[in-house]
Amino acid sequence: MVKYSKGTQQKVEEVMKEMKKGKLYTGKGHKKVTDPKQAIAIGLAEARAEGEKVPKKKRQKKEKKMSK
Template identity: 55%
Template sequence: MAKYTEDSKEEVKEALHKMKEGKLKIGKSNTKVTNPKQAIAIGLSEAEEHSAKSSKTKKPSAKKK
């Protein structure tokens, strides 16, 4: 099984919590998420987006010769 960072775990935890409250929605259709597996997938996707954004800002650009 894959190991996830603490940030990823936190995003998944928040997504599951929102699903249980009925506040987690899917895309443009705005339908409620009822499947816990789908909530986990959404949480991991959001965590990946956040890590991609932060890693882009931290890495210096490569120099071309």
């Protein structure tokens, strides 16, 4: 299980409250956020930008194609 700092937990909590009130928007498209997973991702990104302890983003591994 991943451990987050208290600052990160508070940031995610604030963002979730914004989403529930209908005041959370995406960055470039400025669309209203309705998905809780997206709200959590926004909260973690903001906490990461502030220098809080947040684990690295997961990366998908690219499968190597076999050449014949």
